[in-house]
Amino acid sequence: MQSLPQKRKCEFCGKTFFTKVHNKIFCSIECRNSEYKMKNPPKGIPKRKCINCGKSFTPNSSSQKYCCIQCRDDYYSRKPSIYVSYLRQRFAIFDRDGYACRYCGRTVKDDNIKLVIDHIIPRKEWGTDDIDNLITACEECNTGKGDYLLERWKSIKSGKISVDFPADKNNAIELSDNRFKNSGLKEMKRRKVAAVGDNVICKSCGKKFVAKRKGVRYCSDKCRLEAKKKRTRAWYEKVPLKRIHCEICDKIFTQTVPHQKYCSEECKKASTKKKKNLIKKQCLNCGKTFTTTLSFQKYCSKKCAQQYTFTLKNPRFSYLKNRFKIFNRDHFSCQYCGRNVKDDDIKLVIDHRIPLEEGGTDDIDNLITACEECNTGKGDYLLESWKQSK
Numbered sequence: 551m552q553s554l555p556q557k558r559k560c561e562f563c564g565k566t567f568f569t570k571v572h573n574k575i576f577c578s579i580e581c582r583n584s585e586y587k588m589k590n591p592p593k594g595i596p597k598r599k600c601i602n603c604g605k606s607f608t609p610n611s612s613s614q615k616y617c618c619i620q621c622r623d624d625y626y627s628r629k630p631s632i633y634v635s636y637l638r639q640r641f642a643i644f645d646r647d648g649y650a651c652r653y654c655g656r657t658v659k660d661d662n663i664k665l666v667i668d669h670i671i672p673r674k675e676w677g678t679d680d681i682d683n684l685i686t687a688c689e690e691c692n693t694g695k696g697d698y699l700l701e702r703w704k705s706i707k708s709g710k711i712s713v714d715f716p717a718d719k720n721n722a723i724e725l726s727d728n729r730f731k732n733s734g735l736k737e738m739k740r741r742k743v744a745a746v747g748d749n750v751i752c753k754s755c756g757k758k759f760v761a762k763r764k765g766v767r768y769c770s771d772k773c774r775l776e777a778k779k780k781r782t783r784a785w786y787e788k789v790p791l792k793r794i795h796c797e798i799c800d801k802i803f804t805q806t807v808p809h810q811k812y813c814s815e816e817c818k819k820a821s822t823k824k825k826k827n828l829i830k831k832q833c834l835n836c837g838k839t840f841t842t843t844l845s846f847q848k849y850c851s852k853k854c855a856q857q858y859t860f861t862l863k864n865p866r867f868s869y870l871k872n873r874f875k876i877f878n879r880d881h882f883s884c885q886y887c888g889r890n891v892k893d894d895d896i897k898l899v900i901d902h903r904i905p906l907e908e909g910g911t912d913d914i915d916n917l918i919t920a921c922e923e924c925n926t927g928k929g930d931y932l933l934e935s936w937k938q939s940k
Contacts, residue, residue: 653691663688672697886924896921905930
């Protein structure tokens with residue numbers, strides 16, 4: 551008989567749910583994880599107040615603002631979205647201006663035009679998004695005005711000023727000066743940009759040089775770097791220095807440079823050693839010892855890793871490689887009778903000093919070169935017992 555689903559209550563959020571599992575307590579994984587995090591809070595993070603309910607809680611991360619999921623959902627349900635606030639502001643401006651274009655005076659009912667929100671002082675001219683700077687306009691007036699100021703656009707529309715008139719640059723400079731004065735900012739100094747071939751004075755050393763490219767200010771890279779160092783020193787002088795504790799030896803010292811954490815170079819080196827936690831290991835391929843910060847590293851270099859993986863995939867190659875190493879070590883001669891390949895024309899074989907039946911291994915230290923006669927004569931005997939029988 552299949553068990554019927556039972557009705558239960560979640561211990562975290564209090565919702566009712568149906569389940570066939572006899573020991574299920576929570577309605578979802580989120581409730582289970584949040585209950586675990588509430589009981590086992592992370593260490594090192596101070597408590598905060600929930601934005602919705604005002605309760606103090608220990609956050610799981612630096613960006614958490616709500617004590618639970620319900621508070622987050624309640625807060626977002628009460629807070630209007632950005633798009634809703636934008637529409638409210640839009641209709642408030644239309645209602646204020648009587649659903650009519652403030653430039654040409656046409657309305658929606660009489661002329662069937664499409665209304666748009668326009669900036670009185672454009673953003674290009676340091677205008678803001680406040681309601682006092684916003685106005686209703688039709689699409690034709692909005693596109694015709696563009697990024698011009700209102701007075702300038704009217705003068706262009708009436709024909710007093712032409713857009714392509716060469717004296718228009720001076721007018722633009724006067725408008726920009728008025729813009730900075732009205733905004734309350736300091737007047738910007740217009741830096742003269744050097745053209746190619748101009749005689750320019752270096753701002754670091756004061757020498758005269760010919761500009762090879764546009765906008766050059768320094769005669770060489772050395773002067774440019776020196777000027778950069780002077781700017782950084784001036785910035786360091788402005789930043790206040792503090793008396794703090796050293797992170798390693800806990801001594802109180804005054805900072806020579808802002809953002810300094812250690813009192814001396816010895817403490818700085820000790821901090822790097824603590825962070826790294828160097829581990830000594832032995833390479834699986836070549837057998838050399840090496841230091842690493844990674845616990846899973848097994849090889850000293852990429853070459854060793856590639857060689858080791860190649861030998862695993864091709865066991866015949868590894869066998870031949872070890873065979874040639876042993877022959878080269880023993881000078882291509884039998885270690886039992888002393889005969890050589892060149893002089894006696896014998897066939898060499900690899901033999902175990904301690905046989906595998908007696909507990910010997912396949913290591914290189916246990917392998918030795920021998921001729922076929924000595925290898926067949928020795929067999930599975932130990933070396934001493936074979937010499938006595940011989």
